[in-house]
Amino acid sequence: MLDSNNDLARLDDPRPSPPPGWSDEDAGKAARYFAETEVVIWTPGRSRGRPLTFQPLPDFAPVLDDRDELDSALGLAVEALAPRANVDGASAKARKGKAILRQALGYFARSGGGDFAAFLGLLAALPLEVSQIDRADQIAAELGQLLTAATINDPLFAGRGVPANPEQLLSPSMGKRARVLYVMDEAQALVPATPKTEALASTLTLASQARKYGLGLVFATQTPRGLHNHIAGNATTQFIGRINSPTQIEVVKGLARARGGHADRVGRLETGQFYAASDGIPEVLIRARQCLSHHPADPLTEQEIIERASG
Missing domain, CATH: 3.40.50.300 (P-loop containing nucleotide triphosphate hydrolases)
Known part of the structure; x- marks a missing residue:
């Protein structure tokens, strides 16, 4: 659950007393709910509690052999990074920068991928064969600088903490089922x-x-x-x-x-x-x-x- 108002963090709190209209059936359901439910709270953007960060790049390896799935993964990655790299607009400069970003991501995925720091390293020294766009290496380096600045300005973006990995977030503890x-x-x-x-x-x-x-x-x-x-x-x-x-x-x-x-x-x-x-x-x-x-x-x-x- 995404709980922006701190309303749902009490899902593990039993009622102190039965409310009006509370039946024996409700009491039984509540007992079963608290016996079988596990509530885990994450604190994105905070160093205390249970920190959580959002890594901007997916794992491309599982979709490399499926062109459609790879294109979908690349498209989502581009949409996630484009605002941070200031290439989500309609100007000629933005369209050119977004194209280079997509080409760099495709090259990165097919070359074995890696973490976000590795991708920033690729942008800093983009091989000439990645793009035919004029001055693509210089534009890529600038994109890398903007994305690096984003990691500094936003602690949630590729920052410290447990990555928001669905396998970890959604896997229940021993004895529970999801x-x-x-x-x-x-x-x-x-x-x-x-x-x-x-x-x-x-x-x-x-x-x-x-x-x-x-x-x-x-x-x-x-x-x-x-x-x-x-x-x-x-x-x-x-x-x-x-x-x-x-x-x-x-x-x-x-x-x-x-x-x-x-x-x-x-x-x-x-x-x-x-x-x-x-x-x-x-x-x-x-x-x-x-x-x-x-x-x-x-x-x-x-x-x-x-x-x-x-x-």
């Missing part, structure tokens, strides 16, 4: 309608291909107007809870109509009520059970998050 569901809270910050973000290209690719690999995705937002339209377009199932903003209400009603629903009462829904719709399932008004874990109104402080992650 059922992978990727949840993005405040999703409009990662995949907004505008402007373009560094996470946009990779997240849209994930949204379009996750089903093929059996990965479940949840995009949660209170401002659906700000969410990229490809997210709603690729969503198999949608839940619509209470919204107060007239502008946002019109947006969710439009989403509901696209699936044959109406969401007429979206501004008057009660706690726990949602409009639900899915492929082959028309809109229905449901009442969700209360959360099994304890989530008071005030989120955890940064220090409390770090202490939990350290534990």
Whole structure:
């Protein structure tokens, strides 16, 4: 889960007392949840707690023999690096720099790859055969300098800490089993309608291909107007809870109509009520059970998050 508001770090906290309407069935589900669930908190951008960094280059080795998969991996790597190298614009200079960046990445991948430091070394001394673009070696060296500056200015970018490796992040501890569901809270910050973000290209690719690999995705937002339209377009199932903003209400009603629903009462829904719709399932008004874990109104402080992650 991506928890930008520190709301979800309490998923391991039992309720101090049963809430109103809490049944014996709820109590049993809560007991099973806490017995079988493992909550691990990572602290990206912090040296304390459980540091996490994002390495900008994937492992190209597994896709070298598949042209389509390699092109996809190179495309995502270029989109991740281009803003940092200042070549994501529409000017002639930016287009030329982006082309050299892609050619350098392709050469790097086919030459055995390596870590980001190795790629920076390649940019610093780009072989002449990599690109036919005039002064490609000089432009590549400048790209390398800009990317090096990015590692200094942003501690998350190729910095210290455990790399965000899905195998490590998603592998359960001994005696546990993993059922992978990727949840993005405040999703409009990662995949907004505008402007373009560094996470946009990779997240849209994930949204379009996750089903093929059996990965479940949840995009949660209170401002659906700000969410990229490809997210709603690729969503198999949608839940619509209470919204107060007239502008946002019109947006969710439009989403509901696209699936044959109406969401007429979206501004008057009660706690726990949602409009639900899915492929082959028309809109229905449901009442969700209360959360099994304890989530008071005030989120955890940064220090409390770090202490939990350290534990």
